[in-house]
Amino acid sequence: MRQAVGLYLTIARGAFRRYSTYRMATFSGAVTNSVFAVILAATFLALWRARPGLGGYDARAAVTYIWVSQALLVSVAAWGGGFQDELQTRFRSGDIAVDLYRPVDFQGWWLATDLGRAGFQLLVRGGVPLAVGALWFGARLPRSPLTWPLFLLSALLAVVVSFGVRFLVSLSGFWLHDAEGLRALTGVASMFLSGMLLPLTLFPAGAGAVARALPWAAIVQLPCDVFLERRHGLAVLGELGFQLGWALVLFGLGRVGLRLATRKVVVQGG
């Protein structure tokens, strides 16, 4: 057990280090996130000026929502991506069949890789926009110091849920000739249903309720709400529980999908 944990930690650390070699590109990306946040925050401010308190957020919370969601965007891979790009090249080269037979668990390997990546990107592409937003553009930092660890935990769970969805999409590559199209479509769905573009409370009633129950809500909307301290005490645990629930369900589905994929490779030779 301890050995396994050590192994996955090593894999994650390797991915973290690999991504940290693209330092300038990551930093430029963080600047881009900040520019987008400035633009989008202005549009939100205009909306909240017309409708104060819309969706249960005050104007300052709405602006903060934009900055936090931009800080999460790349880390939680709201568009898709992350390990998917690497997996894609392995599908193209045909190495994927070999990967299934490695002694390391296929799903665990890629989860560890993705967590390492997300860790580095949260640091830079998350940290820079948050700092810029808080220092110059009126984003509101949490009042309670306890919120920070809860937010980090929520962001971690967001990455795991996002991984669960992306893993299932990538697995479709075992059956589809080319999974790129499906990946693009799920990326669109993810951007919209995660609350990346607009808080889900602003959706028309029915659609909003559905969107809040789907796994994508756990990717952006929930960590943002944790950061904004929308709920207190045990209710926060409810939010985290929702994320954990979807994380487990999706991981389980990934497991089943992986078994089917392996069987297919065994029967048809890839």
Add this chain to the structure above:
Amino acid sequence: MELIELDRVSRTFTVRSKAGRLRRRRHEVRAVDGLSFTVRAGECVGYIGPNGAGKSTTIKMLTGILVPSAGRLRVAGVDPARERVALARRIGVVFGQRTTLWWDLPLRDSYELARRLYRIEPARYAANLERCVELLQLGDLLDTPVRQLSLGQRMRGDLGAALLHDPQVLYLDEPTIGLDVLSKARVREFLREVNAAGTTVLLTTHDLTDIEQLCGRVMVIDHGRLVFDGDLAGLHAAGRSERTLVVDLARPGPPIEAPGARVVKVAGARQWLAFPAEQSAAPIVAAVADRYPLQDLSVREPVIEDVIARMYAGAVGG
């Protein structure tokens, strides 16, 4: 007629290396250093040297991709850097490790694009295509997507693409790298035909056999300077290059004694004998076969790096 002329051409690169955490040190590297040579129309020249000697930098300057830092350079009557586009119509280039063909499309489509980009007249295109198809045996490959071609087939496809517009000069960078014996032979045969038909060929290679079979002239470049210019025999003499006779005896024994050869290595029943490259192997083989229980033998050609290394040792040692 001089087709390629270099007059004291130099090319320096500025390299930044890390010095400490933040500071970076800049220093200049001379990739090509006062290089002068000429190539006449119709020649086939081997351009060789160790990795990093300045071969690709020279080729890039000759194609107009890179501008020389100093010196004068003319190819087919134009200054490559100034008139890159005009020059591109008069030269053909093949990089052994990088294809210019369109990966997902049939070979024919790449040729069709070349026809239009190089503005080749229909009649000339038809004739050239026919010639390439015949000599390179491309008939079955024309309608195959390039990604499905083997390395050797793709190299033949690339050679065809480089020659459709009747270039005056053909630059080849490692044209036989990674190919199997049969493909190598085919490529060499084709290049011989192309050169015989009047196209000037300049090729870089690590394979001395390419030079032996194709080039009447060899130029060796090292540290950006021309260190040898002459024929292959001259190169072997200058480099005191040696061939190696690998002998497998029936059982391990003491080092073989044969006139004109010396044992350089013994491993079990196998022994390596070195002898001067220009000397025939026949008398040595005869001598060995006569006196030792011979199972098998083979002759190995000299390796470029060794030849050049010894040439240096010779030059330094007097």
Add this chain to the structure above:
Amino acid sequence: MAELRWAVTSWRLAAAMWMRAATAYRTSFVLLAAASLLVCSLDFVVLLLMFHHTDRLGGWRLPEIGLLYGTAGIAIGVADFLLGTVDGLGERIRTGALDTLLLRPAPALSMVCAERFTLRRLARPAQATAVLLWALHALDLHWSWDKVLLLAMMLVCGPVIFGALFVGLSSVQFFWGEARELQNSATYGGATLLQYPPDVFARDLLLGVTFGVPLAFVNWLPTLQILGRPDPLGLPVVCRFAAPLVAAAAAGAAGLAWRAGLRAYRSTGS
């Protein structure tokens, strides 16, 4: 003149090849095209959702913003369609692919802009055109010759200004290969900015995109004239007609930047 014609012809030849190569994967092409269309529509859906809660944003009604949205989308969409992939320059330099392009008897800019050309990138101009037509219909404007002229001016000069931004900013990658992300904030960020009314944004930002990066001339200034709205910056009216001059200047500057970059690449090899 012959040179310019050859630049266009050679671009067309190479672009046609990329298009053929892309259609080699037919299934994926349809899905990806659908996804592109959805991606482009996302931010308009956000606008619709915003107007679900309010009938004015920054004092502008939805059809008025639709006019901005349509013209901004066409401007960046057409520019991206024709030469958007020039932003991959740094990558091409790193892999050595640029050298191969320089071997062709055609202008380097034509070859770089034609790289990875795909019809899929028509999605944005198509979707923007649809929104523009709807907005023009819903606005019920009293057309006069100067308004027609202004609209035509936006449709021509907008793409030129964005095209100049793509090429000019990409030229930076000749010197600094990792500038791509930063450039995105000006191009794609700029297009997002122009979808919203100028009244939404802070004065400093407006000054920056008028006199710094000349985005305001793409559609803001002409639209103010068409709709008879006051300029938040209070610039002279003549500025609203200045787009052709600005576009010509931007294109000239971009051309010079590209030349300088290419010359530096060929003479420093960095």
